[in-house]
Amino acid sequence: MDVKKLQKLAVTALEDIKARDIEVINTTRLSPLFDRIIIASADSARQTKSLARSVQDKVLAAGGHIGGMEGEATGEWIVVDLGDI
16 A cells, blocks of 8 residues: 555544644655654543554555554553554
């Protein structure tokens, strides 16, 4: 999936669940491992889990791939691996 489409899907999924302070960082020139990092804040562990699930659901519904998720057990922080993001 095109990185711009993937970025738009992820940001929309975060906005749908009312994420705060959404930042998209272009890392194309900094790392060959991925092209973007998206960082967002939540008000609780429950909301953090909902944000991650929202991103996962939207990406999968669009035919994208989830490389993995880390941190969802506690919800203090969650990393969703979308490949290029």
